[in-house]
Amino acid sequence: MIWLDTVIQGILLGGLYALFAAGLSLVFGIMRLVNLAHGDLIVLAAYLILIIVTALGLSPFTAALVAAPIMFAAGWTLQRVVLNHVLGDDILPPLLVTFGLSIVLQNALLETASADSRRLSVGGLETASLALGPVNVGVLPLLTFASAVAVIFALSHIIRHTRLGRAFRATSDDPAAAELMGVRPRRVFAAATALAMVVVTVAALYLGARANFDPAIGPARLIYAFEAVIIGGLGSLWGTLLGGVIIGVAQTVGGALNPEWQILAGHLAFLVVLLLRPRGLLPRAVD
Amino acid sequence: MLRLAGITRSFGALKVSDDISFEVSAGEALGIIGPNGAGKTTLFNLILGNLQPDRGRIEFMGRDVTKASPMARTLSGMGRSFQIPRPFENLTVFENLVVAATFGRGLGESEVTGDCAEILEQTGLMPLANVPAGRLTLLERKRLELARALATAPRLLLLDEIAGGLTDAECQSLIATIRAIHAGGVTIVWIEHVLHALNSVVERLLVLNFGRVIGVGEPDAIMSSREVREIYLGIEV
Numbered sequence: 313m314i315w316l317d318t319v320i321q322g323i324l325l326g327g328l329y330a331l332f333a334a335g336l337s338l339v340f341g342i343m344r345l346v347n348l349a350h351g352d353l354i355v356l357a358a359y360l361i362l363i364i365v366t367a368l369g370l371s372p373f374t375a376a377l378v379a380a381p382i383m384f385a386a387g388w389t390l391q392r393v394v395l396n397h398v399l400g401d402d403i404l405p406p407l408l409v410t411f412g413l414s415i416v417l418q419n420a421l422l423e424t425a426s427a428d429s430r431r432l433s434v435g436g437l438e439t440a441s442l443a444l445g446p447v448n449v450g451v452l453p454l455l456t457f458a459s460a461v462a463v464i465f466a467l468s469h470i471i472r473h474t475r476l477g478r479a480f481r482a483t484s485d486d487p488a489a490a491e492l493m494g495v496r497p498r499r500v501f502a503a504a505t506a507l508a509m510v511v512v513t514v515a516a517l518y519l520g521a522r523a524n525f526d527p528a529i530g531p532a533r534l535i536y537a538f539e540a541v542i543i544g545g546l547g548s549l550w551g552t553l554l555g556g557v558i559i560g561v562a563q564t565v566g567g568a569l570n571p572e573w574q575i576l577a578g579h580l581a582f583l584v585v586l587l588l589r590p591r592g593l594l595p596r597a598v599d
Numbered sequence: 600m601l602r603l604a605g606i607t608r609s610f611g612a613l614k615v616s617d618d619i620s621f622e623v624s625a626g627e628a629l630g631i632i633g634p635n636g637a638g639k640t641t642l643f644n645l646i647l648g649n650l651q652p653d654r655g656r657i658e659f660m661g662r663d664v665t666k667a668s669p670m671a672r673t674l675s676g677m678g679r680s681f682q683i684p685r686p687f688e689n690l691t692v693f694e695n696l697v698v699a700a701t702f703g704r705g706l707g708e709s710e711v712t713g714d715c716a717e718i719l720e721q722t723g724l725m726p727l728a729n730v731p732a733g734r735l736t737l738l739e740r741k742r743l744e745l746a747r748a749l750a751t752a753p754r755l756l757l758l759d760e761i762a763g764g765l766t767d768a769e770c771q772s773l774i775a776t777i778r779a780i781h782a783g784g785v786t787i788v789w790i791e792h793v794l795h796a797l798n799s800v801v802e803r804l805l806v807l808n809f810g811r812v813i814g815v816g817e818p819d820a821i822m823s824s825r826e827v828r829e830i831y832l833g834i835e836v
Contacts, residue, residue: 489685492669493747494703
């Protein structure tokens with residue numbers, strides 16, 4: 313029974329990793345941009361939620377609703393003012409710029425928020441649990457996983473069935489041809505990054521509610537997000553959820569065998585998938 | 600409808616378009632021929648704004664569009680099919696048209712579905728409506744190029760070697776489609792190597808060589824002129 317419990321904890325943990333990764337996956341799928349500052353943007357959003365909680369006395373969940381449009385605007389601005397100017401045939405400039413942005417964000421947060429660990433307190437929810445048959449499951453992890461599924465479902469729906477989603481896919485296939493059809497690639501990219509920042513806000517909420525955060529933890533979150541995206545298949549959102557779950561389960565199972573193996577097991581699972589299925593588990597049909 | 604005056608464009612020392620002037624009137628179908636490297640596709644890029652001319656002026660529907668962006672020209676009524684088809688491969692055939700129609704005309708999705716269905720019928724793509732464009736054959740891709748250009752509701756349609764690489768039967772059915780589009784009032788400028796295809800649609804031919812216009816006129820007169828036969832067909836007369 314301990315194994316069933318371990319695997320379920322791992323699956324739910326995977327939901328958190330999928331939330332970290334969904335925004336990254338969306339942006340990469342549309343503009344082939346690898347955002348090295350993604351983890352730091354999650355931390356930034358966590359601080360934003362914390363500020364709103366402190367200033368307005370709201371619960372973290374309500375505060376996240378307030379933070380989401382602010383992050384949406386920040387994402388739009390970031391893309392229009394910075395990232396659109398470095399996107400091109402050469403993949404190096406956007407990598408360098410987002411790497412630089414990562415350093416700037418970490419230091420700006422360190423300067424303004426100090427290096428102290430902070431947390432988003434969600435009260436009794438932190439310890440609440442549900443008895444599901446033979447195992448007890450935390451309500452917060454369950455909520456995290458449900459949010460991950462909801463976010464990915466919503467993003468998939470937008471991409472599959474809306475005017476904006478078709479513009480995403482058309483631009484992803486051929487920006488020049490899309491432009492001749494009247495699609496404005498730069499505006500489409502801005503919308504994509506803005507949307508990704510809303511997902512980042514959701515990720516930040518659960519990051520802060522589940523564990524402590526400080527200005528320096530962004531890059532470590534970025535690694536899990538990367539691994540989830542690559543295991544799942546670049547640009548596939550449901551693949552990203554699957555990737556998150558695989559890393560989560562590998563970590564909890566590894567941790568159950570030996571507490572020192574937890575992180576290692578996650579990275580090993582990533583390497584094994586990379587060896588066996590280099591294009592990921594759910595690669596896109598045409599690349 | 601379309602007027603080019605003294606259009607010149609060089610790549611380094613090479614003049615790919617050299618003082619090109621011609622006019623296309625509304626409802627006309629003009630064919631453009633010339634040997635490989637004569638600057639035909641470059642001319643399309645200049646007309647559509649993918650390239651800027653060094654000198655000269657382009658007017659479309661009475662307005663100077665020399666400096667306008669490709670998108671502004673699309674929105675004002677120019678449509679183009681690429682020589683090498685460039686469909687959105689991860690979108691279905693129908694979605695390819697919906698993107699072109701909604702963004703190319705600034706309309707909502709519900710307003711264009713009827714038009715898109717009509718274009719699918721007209722171009723014979725209806726049975727493939729829900730197939731991802733990445734799985735289409737060459738003929739189907741060429742038809743999709745045409746359909747997608749039509750979905751932007753162009754007044755001027757620029758076709759770049761759309762008949763190349765097709766079998767005779769495929770070519771005949773494509774010609775029939777293009778004739779129907781032309782009969783529907785769309786002005787056409789068509790670059791083509793397949794002369795019999797071109798001549799069954801166009802009323803005038805323009806011959807390019809080394810970036811220069813060396814003749815414009817009725818197809819028969821053009822094809823029988825000594826200069827064209829020497830330069831274009833490589834025949835010693």
